[in-house]
Amino acid sequence: MIIARAPLRITLGGGGTDLPAYSARYGGHCLAAAIDKYVSITIHETFVDDLIVKYSKLERVKDAEHVEHPIVREAMRLVGVRGRGLEICSHADIPAGTGLGSSSSFTVALLLALHTYRRQTCSPQQLAEEACRIEIDALEQPIGKQDQYIAAGGGVTILSFLEDGRVFSIGLNLRADTFADLEDNLLLFFTGQTRRAAEILGASTTPADVAASYVAGRAADALEDGDLKGFAAQMNEQWYAKIERVPVSADIHSWHTLGLESGALGGKLVGAGGGGFLLFYAEQKGQLRRAMLDAGLREVRFRFDFDGARVMAS
Numbered sequence: 001m002i003i004a005r006a007p008l009r010i011t012l013g014g015g016g017t018d019l020p021a022y023s024a025r026y027g028g029h030c031l032a033a034a035i036d037k038y039v040s041i042t043i044h045e046t047f048v049d050d051l052i053v054k055y056s057k058l059e060r061v062k063d064a065e066h067v068e069h070p071i072v073r074e075a076m077r078l079v080g081v082r083g084r085g086l087e088i089c090s091h092a093d094i095p096a097g098t099g100l101g102s103s104s105s106f107t108v109a110l111l112l113a114l115h116t117y118r119r120q121t122c123s124p125q126q127l128a129e130e131a132c133r134i135e136i137d138a139l140e141q142p143i144g145k146q147d148q149y150i151a152a153g154g155g156v157t158i159l160s161f162l163e164d165g166r167v168f169s170i171g172l173n174l175r176a177d178t179f180a181d182l183e184d185n186l187l188l189f190f191t192g193q194t195r196r197a198a199e200i201l202g203a204s205t206t207p208a209d210v211a212a213s214y215v216a217g218r219a220a221d222a223l224e225d226g227d228l229k230g231f232a233a234q235m236n237e238q239w240y241a242k243i244e245r246v247p248v249s250a251d252i253h254s255w256h257t258l259g260l261e262s263g264a265l266g267g268k269l270v271g272a273g274g275g276g277f278l279l280f281y282a283e284q285k286g287q288l289r290r291a292m293l294d295a296g297l298r299e300v301r302f303r304f305d306f307d308g309a310r311v312m313a314s
Contacts, residue, residue: 001044004113006151007034007305008100014170014216023161026124028138029216030146034154034305037093039105051083055090062204069135074134079114097194099271104147107131154308178226189297232266232281239268262291
């Protein structure tokens with residue numbers, strides 16, 4: 001049995017600047033962190049000729065060309081796995097549509113599992129490029145390249161998106177105390193609202209509407225300087241930039257305000273917008289946790305992941 005996994009991510013600054021409508025004209029910068037919540041893929045051989053694929057649905061088909069799930073079909077086609085006599089199953093720690101990049105984590109983990117089945121080594125760069133080829137080129141999803149690269153490589157990273165489509169990643173140079181405080185003081189709360197990122201991003205890719213690239217740079221500079229309050233202020237800048245270009249419900253507005261009134265120094269939505277998770281930075285966390293709990297929001301506690309996509313068993 002092969003088990004591969006890829007981490008989910010939180011965006012700390014610059015979300016939206018990886019979209020082709022912006023990055024192809026201006027370039028973009030995004031500050032993102034992989035977290036210890038994962039999408040896992042298992043592959044094992046069976047004693048039947050069919051290909052069995054299990055996700056939110058169950059498919060039992062002749063081979064990969066007959067699979068309905070578009071990412072599974074395209075990934076198997078790209079790697080060259082027909083799939084007869086195989087069972088492929090997926091598991092996610094967090095539901096899809098919640099703003100943590102689960103679709104791309106699924107794609108990256110699946111590609112790693114398929115390459116491992118073929119006894120092929122695969123670098124994080126190759127995994128990310130292949131995931132982008134599937135999601136953006138083959139399936140024409142109106143998404144960017146942040147999620148694929150952070151899922152493949154992990155870490156707390158600045159991603160730079162060049163006009164020609166290339167992507168470069170640089171890990172942040174954080175002092176140990178800054179890193180510990182950042183990890184301890186970031187709190188993630190599920191709003192209970194889900195959405196399809198492609199629908200939101202497809203309606204909000206006007207370059208003039210995206211003004212978050214500088215936020216990523218300022219947020220990264222603040223962290224490398226050990227200025228966590230300055231980083232929190234940039235989270236608020238990211239919030240205001242996002243609500244100018246995507247619809248945000250009255251409930252999310254009120255929860256964000258409640259968080260700031262309950263001790264958070266900064267807060268923002270994670271992901272394309274419209275739902276998912278609220279991320280806060282708070283040095284005094286007790287009052288914030290009580291306020292969010294009373295408002296009906298569930299906290300998801302996390303640590304950062306520095307492994308990226310990896311094979312757990314083969």
